[in-house]
Amino acid sequence: MKKIVITGAAGFIGSNLTDRLINEGFFVYGIDNLITGSLDNLSHLSSDNNFDFINHDVTKHIDIKDKIDYIFHFASPASPIDYLKYPIQTLKANAIGGHNALGLAKKNNAKFILASTSEVYGDPLVHPQKESYYGNVNPIGPRSIYDEAKRFIESMTISYHVYHKLRVSIVRIFNTYGPRMKINDGRVLPTFIKQAVNNEDITVNGDGTQTRSFCYIDDLIDAILQLMNSEYSYPINIGNDDEVTINEIAGLLISILKSQSKIIYTQLPEDDPLKRKPDLSLAKKILNWNPKISKEEGFKLLVEYYKKNNLI
Ligand SMILES: NC(=O)c1ccc[n+]([C@@H]2O[C@H](COP(=O)([O-])OP(=O)(O)OC[C@H]3O[C@@H](n4cnc5c(N)ncnc54)[C@H](O)[C@@H]3O)[C@@H](O)[C@H]2O)c1
Incomplete structure (x- = not known):
């Protein structure tokens, strides 16, 4: 049985991804320090033999004895209310936490999948945004906590791919919504x-x-599952272009x-x-994927x- 680590597993996207991967027959180690997530999102898995929850802050060394096949780095406060409340923790969850997760992937020769964001484009001057657009980000503005953290960890992820030959995927997620999205998260x-x-x-x-353009969670998870097995290593937009x-x-x-x-x-x-608004032509071409909902x-x-x- 293939083993997966998901950081941020108690969050909105992480818990939906956990459910789906367990349903697909994987064993999942869910790591989370519950800073913005909740165990309620995982309570239905408490007696599932294919799931193990690890309460851990990913900015500290991540050690798992088992051989791991895939690592999804999703740990990071994501809504503006959360990242403005936890600015330093957000920068660290992405930069240091991401580096620790990459280290675990390298040790296991596992595939690494990064949750990045449309926020890397900042306040875009190009519309819709293609992956080749470098963005318009204020490096010290209020949103920089999140935007620059994601830009840094994208760069680190590509560096592991280029210099360590690690297999990676980078998902630039556009606004996503669905069950387990917190009612008070300000979005x-x-x-x-x-x-x-x-x-x-x-x-x-x-x-x-x-x-804005809103993608339903199931469409996002479909795309992420396809990316798991794709050899494409550079950032790819996933969202809904409506x-x-x-x-x-x-x-x-x-x-x-x-x-x-x-x-x-x-x-x-x-x-x-x-x-x-995402330009989804790359996702359509590489993954043959389209949002359906x-x-x-x-x-x-x-x-x-x-x-x-x-x-x-
Ligand atoms: N929801 C969206 O529309 C959206 C859009 C773009 C990108 N993303 C990215 O997707 C990922 C998940 O977002 P979400 O909406 O599910 O947010 P969320 O806040 O619901 O989930 C994030 C999870 O990460 C955990 N976490 C944060 N810091 C941690 C740390 N240091 N150690 C361990 N766990 C930690 C939180 O407790 C939480 O459970 C994030 O990386 C986010 O940047 C989300």
Whole structure:
């Protein structure tokens, strides 16, 4: 049986990835220090023989005695509320934690898969963003904690590939949503859903014409599973290219939830990107992958999850 290490396994994406890999017949070691994740996301696996949880901070040396075949480095606070609360921990989880995870991969000659982000493009001047775009990042701005941490660990990952011949994949994840996304993590979908369900004002930053594109978690996990076995080592965008304005998202959620909420406008945060849409041509070519779940379908699934778990 092939063995996998997932750092950040108690988080939103890490726990969904853990479930899927166990279902596919792998043994998973899930490592997490629970800084932003929760054991609730893994409680259903507590008696699963193919899962072992290790409560560990990845900025400290990672030691696993077993032979490991794949390492997924997903540990990092990811929502702006979290990384602004834990700035140094975020920089360290990516840079030092990523380096430790690469060391474990090298020791095992395992394939290393890095969760990077669309934030490496910063506030992009090119639209949509292709992997070849170098980005527009303020190296000391408020979001630099996250953006620069990911840019650094991408560079480290490629260096391990070039100098140590390690097999690597780098996934530049664009906004992803779905079950286990925290209701209070400050991101636009949970925030608007909570406001809409309570018929409170929906707070849109700026004038709401800024765009985002949202990928449902199952589509992201499909792409990650294909990347596991791909020989392609350079960054690859994964997301959904259905670009929507924040105003449209508010309107759609008001209609799904049959809400009485009104939209009000607040100040746009510093360095908030105005446009965000992946160019997915590389993923389509290399992985023959396309996102399948529409925003109408996915938003309903997220609302159902929150309702079922009494979170709204
Ligand atoms: N959710 C998105 O839309 C999105 C977009 C782009 C990239 N990503 C990346 O995907 C990964 C997972 O994001 P997520 O949305 O699931 O966030 P999350 O906060 O839900 O999960 C991150 C997990 O990492 C753990 N962690 C953080 N620092 C750690 C450390 N030092 N040691 C051990 N564990 C640690 C946290 O406790 C948490 O369980 C992150 O690397 C993030 O940057 C996410």
